[in-house]
Amino acid sequence: MANILVVDDEMGIRELLSEILGDEGHVVQLAENAQQARQSRQEARPDLVLLDIWMPDTDGVTLLKEWQRDGLLTMPVIMMSGHATIDTAVEATRIGALNFLEKPIALQKLLKAVQQGLTRSTEAPKPAAPALRVISNDNSVSANTSGSFGNTAPSYEARHFSAAQPVAAAPNNQFASLSFDLPLREARDAFERIYFEYHLNREGGSMTRVAEKTGLERTHLYRKLKQLGVESMKYAKRGE
Incomplete structure (x- = not known):
């Protein structure tokens, strides 16, 4: 089980990633902008960060640079975007991002990237600039009815599940x-x-x-x- 920080300005994407990663046994912290991400980084000390590039206050690449500059890039960071160019992906990995996931994100590729990131964190805690790996879209993970996961994903009310005893099936x-x-x-x-x-x-x-x-x-x-x-x-x- 790992502590994962998800940073994305779309509520639907945040909640969906939280459910998926939570079902995998991880503890998930959510941030909708760079300011909340900074606070969660300081308080929760995440084992891995999923960081969207396009956000309203400070973009993800700028936040990544900030963490690298201040010596806070001590955890693997996986960048996410539906509109970023190859140049942006190259810049992010040069700064220290481990991976770049292109939206819409395939579920299995998301889980694989997270597992690789957590393995890298265990094996090599010092941040490094790995070779660029752009994981393109395929069989999208989606928060909307079209099956697309991009920046147009609609917001939806978070589901709060109870820890009730299992119901007997008949x-x-x-x-x-x-x-x-x-x-x-x-x-x-x-x-x-x-x-x-x-x-x-x-x-x-x-x-x-x-x-x-x-x-x-x-x-x-x-x-x-x-x-x-x-x-x-x-x-x-x-x-x-």
Whole structure:
């Protein structure tokens, strides 16, 4: 488990990254601008930072330079942007960024970059300017309904999940209670809600295993559960 700071001015992106990384077992701090990022850097001492380039007060590259200048670039930093040029990516890696993720960000590439960053942090705590690696978009992680993760991602209300005891799944009884008099869309949503609750309960709330069992890419699974109003965290096993 690592302490990860996510810095992005789009609330939808911050909240989605928080859910994804939180499901991986990490503690996530959120900042919507450079000022909040500076404060979190001082107080939380993150093991890794995901830093957006285009922000309203101070851009990410300028903040990266500031940390490098003041000797605060002691953690891996992964830059994110949907509009940055190759020159910007080169400059960021020259300053000390470990990676550059191009939006829309593929979920597996995000998780791989985070894992590489945390491994690098453990193996080589001294910051260095690695060779440029621009990770381009593919199978996007998204906070909106189009599947795109760019700077146009709409804001949405943060979900607050309870740590309730897992609900026992009884799919046969629940399916029997479905009414055929419902409109098709409502009936389909009811079926899907029972279906995903069953798998979440069976897999102890593990989104990775549920995605494998249901054949859904994890980004789509997150969106589907939100759409259905299924609170995934209440199915998580204690201590996991």
